[in-house]
Amino acid sequence: MSDLQAxxxxxxxxxxxxxxxxxxxxxxxxxxxxxxxxxGDVSGSRPGMLDMVGRAKYDAWAKLKGTAADTARQAYIDKVGALLKSHR
Known part of the structure; x- marks a missing residue:
């Protein structure tokens, strides 16, 4: 397992x-x-208008289309680090 994966x-x-x-x-x-x-990139169809939460999640994921997995992992790690500092 790579350091980034860990x-x-x-x-x-x-x-x-x-x-x-x-x-x-x-x-x-x-x-x-x-x-x-x-x-990887978002798949499937966008949820309908009545599923506002599902639609927001789909749209947020769709904005990352083409982003490398390692780039997404690093951004996730950085965000969690920032949240840990501000939410404890």
Whole structure:
């Protein structure tokens, strides 16, 4: 396992230790970057207008189309680090 992979796995564990729920924008950032790192570009069809949460998640992930997995992993790690500093 590479250092980046290990740091990514650690960030996934660390995010669960936050004492406060991050803002919605931060949650979408984490979701989109995790999905991009784990699965690559968004797939499937965009959720319908009545599924506002699903649509927001899909749109956030779609904005990262073409982003390399390692770039998404590093952004996720950096965001978790920032959240840990501000939410503890």
């Amino acid at each position: 740091a990514f796995a650690q960030a996934q564990a660390d995010v669960k230790t936050l004492t406060k729920r991050p803002a919605n924008e931060d949650m979408l950032f984490l979701y989109a970057h995790f999905k991009q790192a784990a699965e």
